[in-house]
Amino acid sequence: MRVSRLxxxxxxxxxxxxxxxxxxxxxxxxxxxxxxxxxxxYLPLMWRVLRKVAEVVxxxxxxxxxxxxxxxxxxxxxxxxxxxxxxxxTAGEGIMFxxxxxxxxxxxxxxxxxxxxxxxxxxxxxxxxxxxxxxxxIQTKFRDEIRPRFGLMRGREFIMKDAYSFHxxxxxxxxxxxxxxxAYRRIFARCGLHAVAVEADSGAIGGSASxxxxxxxxxxxxxxxxxxDGRYAANQERAVSLAAAAVPLxxxxxxxxxxxxxxxxxQTSIGDLCSAHGFDPSxxxxxxxxxxxxxxxxxxPLLVCLRGDQQLNxxxxxxxxxxxxxxxxxxxxxITPLSADMLEQQGLPPLPFGFVGPDLxxxxxxxxxxxxxxxxxxxxxxxxxxxxxxxxxxxxxxxRVGVSWSGLGLKPEPLDLxxxxxxxxxxxxxxxxxxxxxxxxxxHIFQLGRKYSQAxxxxxxxxxxxxxxxxxxxxxxxxSRLAQAAVEQxxxxxxxRWPLAIAPFEVVVxxxxxxxxTQASLAEQLxxxxxxxxxxxxxxxxxxxxxxxxxxxxxLGIPWRVVVGRGAATGMVELVDRRGGEPRELEASHLLDxxxxxxxxxxxxxxxx
RNA sequence: CGGGGCGUAGCGCAGCUUGGUAGCGCGGAUGCUUUGGGAGCAUUAGGUCGCAGGUUCGAAUCCUGUCGCCCCGACCA
Numbered sequence: 001m002r003v004s005r006l007x008x009x010x011x012x013x014x015x016x017x018x019x020x021x022x023x024x025x026x027x028x029x030x031x032x033x034x035x036x037x038x039x040x041x042y043l044p045l046m047w048r049v050l051r052k053v054a055e056v057v058x059x060x061x062x063x064x065x066x067x068x069x070x071x072x073x074x075x076x077x078x079x080x081x082x083x084x085x086x087x088x089x090t091a092g093e094g095i096m097f098x099x100x101x102x103x104x105x106x107x108x109x110x111x112x113x114x115x116x117x118x119x120x121x122x123x124x125x126x127x128x129x130x131x132x133x134x135x136x137x138i139q140t141k142f143r144d145e146i147r148p149r150f151g152l153m154r155g156r157e158f159i160m161k162d163a164y165s166f167h168x169x170x171x172x173x174x175x176x177x178x179x180x181x182x183a184y185r186r187i188f189a190r191c192g193l194h195a196v197a198v199e200a201d202s203g204a205i206g207g208s209a210s211x212x213x214x215x216x217x218x219x220x221x222x223x224x225x226x227x228x229d230g231r232y233a234a235n236q237e238r239a240v241s242l243a244a245a246a247v248p249l250x251x252x253x254x255x256x257x258x259x260x261x262x263x264x265x266x267q268t269s270i271g272d273l274c275s276a277h278g279f280d281p282s283x284x285x286x287x288x289x290x291x292x293x294x295x296x297x298x299x300x301p302l303l304v305c306l307r308g309d310q311q312l313n314x315x316x317x318x319x320x321x322x323x324x325x326x327x328x329x330x331x332x333x334x335i336t337p338l339s340a341d342m343l344e345q346q347g348l349p350p351l352p353f354g355f356v357g358p359d360l361x362x363x364x365x366x367x368x369x370x371x372x373x374x375x376x377x378x379x380x381x382x383x384x385x386x387x388x389x390x391x392x393x394x395x396x397x398x399x400r401v402g403v404s405w406s407g408l409g410l411k412p413e414p415l416d417l418x419x420x421x422x423x424x425x426x427x428x429x430x431x432x433x434x435x436x437x438x439x440x441x442x443x444h445i446f447q448l449g450r451k452y453s454q455a456x457x458x459x460x461x462x463x464x465x466x467x468x469x470x471x472x473x474x475x476x477x478x479x480s481r482l483a484q485a486a487v488e489q490x491x492x493x494x495x496x497r498w499p500l501a502i503a504p505f506e507v508v509v510x511x512x513x514x515x516x517x518t519q520a521s522l523a524e525q526l527x528x529x530x531x532x533x534x535x536x537x538x539x540x541x542x543x544x545x546x547x548x549x550x551x552x553x554x555x556l557g558i559p560w561r562v563v564v565g566r567g568a569a570t571g572m573v574e575l576v577d578r579r580g581g582e583p584r585e586l587e588a589s590h591l592l593d594x595x596x597x598x599x600x601x602x603x604x605x606x607x608x609x
Numbered sequence: 610c611g612g613g614g615c616g617u618a619g620c621g622c623a624g625c626u627u628g629g630u631a632g633c634g635c636g637g638a639u640g641c642u643u644u645g646g647g648a649g650c651a652u653u654a655g656g657u658c659g660c661a662g663g664u665u666c667g668a669a670u671c672c673u674g675u676c677g678c679c680c681c682g683a684c685c686a
Contacts, residue, residue, distance in 0.1 A: 478686030
């Protein structure tokens with residue numbers, strides 16, 4: 001390809017819309033253009049990158065025996081109603097774009113394809129003899145993100161590879177899951193990305209085990225915690241750890257564990273209490289009041305207890321709540337903190353926020369207009385294991401000191417509701433400490449189990465002749481996100497440094513002075529020869545000064561540059577590695593001999609030979 | 610939706626406080642010079658100042674409303 005024909009428009013300044021480096025560079029280098037929030041045009045250069053990523057994905061998926069397919073993006077609501085996800089995905093903060101056709105039929109624009117693929121499997125896969133099957137597609141997905149951002153990182157329209165596997169038993173699912181794990185590692189390595197696999201929360205997709213693949217980068221939206229020995233890595237949403245030991249409360253229990261009243265005027269926070277009375281945060285039980293909303297319409301007040309030095313992990317809380325109530329109340333739509341306004345709307349008297357104890361009675365909810373009239377009470381194990389503690393007095397400006405659970409008449413059932421933090425001790429080895437880093441989630445694999453097949457009655461006939469729901473797995477890779485993550489991980493002050501395996505072009509041939517016919521014709525010759533040798537080559541034939549062409553080449557991130565300059569008269573050219581190092585002078589006739597093996601090697605990315 | 614910010618030429622911005630009829634840099638076009646790291650000079654095109662209403666002799670500027678976009682939080686590949 002000739003640069004003059006490339007519709008290349010590069011920008012010198014960063015567009016104001018872009019915040020993170022990868023987004024800025026993709027805009028500046030003419031890879032993408034924004035059409036609306038979260039909706040981007042992939043310009044020809046970007047499309048070449050995406051095709052290369054897709055091809056790596058395709059090759060690795062195919063080599064595991066997975067079958068490529070292409071499923072409809074427009075999906076009937078009925079299918080989603082059968083799985084029970086329609087309302088959760090459309091109502092309230094749902095992420096599915098949906099619409100009505102002229103016949104009044106409701107349709108959704110696919111954010112994911114479990115329903116479609118499961119209904120197909122139910123029709124086509126009748127016998128255990130046909131299993132296992134793993135279907136995948138590479139396709140545009142639609143999600144009505146609340147706040148799209150960072151270019152391709154979180155778009156409302158994005159390209160994803162999604163795969164769905166069907167199995168006769170759980171063991172077989174585990175084997176495919178493990179095969180996907182290996183395939184994913186190869187995919188990211190081949191794309192030249194440093195990625196780490198972390199334990200993850202399954203989120204809205206559901207299922208049991210799940211693992212995310214994170215491209216490590218400071219701009220990443222996820223916090224990941226890893227042990228220094230490398231044996232444990234998890235998303236913070238999911239991470240578990242040992243909390244630091246609590247500082248024992250001097251004096252222990254008082255008044256048989258009912259505690260002694262302490263006057264605490266306006267001391268509503270843990271920090272206030274500690275500085276006023278010399279407590280350690282770990283001596284206090286903090287109480288959070290929240291409201292969970294369910295698909296069924298139920299609005300359930302929650303009372304959550306944590307040790308004062310711990311932070312609530314909302315994902316763990318949501319999972320705990322869903323486990324208790326989702327069976328009868330349908331999917332959990334959301335959890336929000338209780339506020340004075342909300343109490344007022346329910347016709348309830350105000351609560352002493354900041355002074356609430358774990359034993360706050362259900363009486364305070366009596367007469368609520370819509371809420372359930374008793375709290376669901378959840379206690380984190382850090383709080384549950386305290387022998388004696390400080391807590392709110394359930395009236396303004398008072399706390400109690402030397403309280404115990406039995407003194408309050410409560411029997412805590414400890415749950416894990418706290419967020420693990422950097423510096424915490426690991427469960428697998430308390431000598432190991434967790435370290436924090438940031439990551440961009442580029443892949444996620446799930447063992448779904450039989451959640452969807454049961455809901456949608458997708459069954460096969462087993463070896464014993466019984467009708468059984470499929471065991472399922474699903475496996476996603478954000479293809480467009482991966483491409484941008486690559487930029488986030490591989491750039492410098494001059495622009496992008498694509499890993500060669502996914503670079504739009506592998507080499508750019510630059511005649512330093514295009515008006516010099518010797519240079520121009522040698523450049524042309526090398527460009528043709530590279531093309532014949534199967535190299536994706538670019539010829540910068542623009543009537544620009546050398547500096548401009550160099551700058552643009554760096555910005556675009558083409559891995560190799562061949563400069564045909566003053567040396568052209570004697571058949572000498574210069575080879576420059578975008579990753580750095582000194583330019584190499586060489587005879588043009590030797591270029592291919594030198595460059596082809598290099599390119600061949602780099603096409604494997606980070607994969608070991 | 611809550612909090613913050615911004616809408617002026619294709620892009621990045623100034624002008625607004627103190628109203629007087631729009632400017633800078635980059636980019637585009639043309640010509641000459643230049644030609645190994647985003648060249649120089651000259652000429653030139655391009656703007657309903659987001660939109661609507663109001664105040665005023667006069668509004669980019671003041672007031673009211675509205676729309677849009679960006680950032681922080683809740684959602685996720």
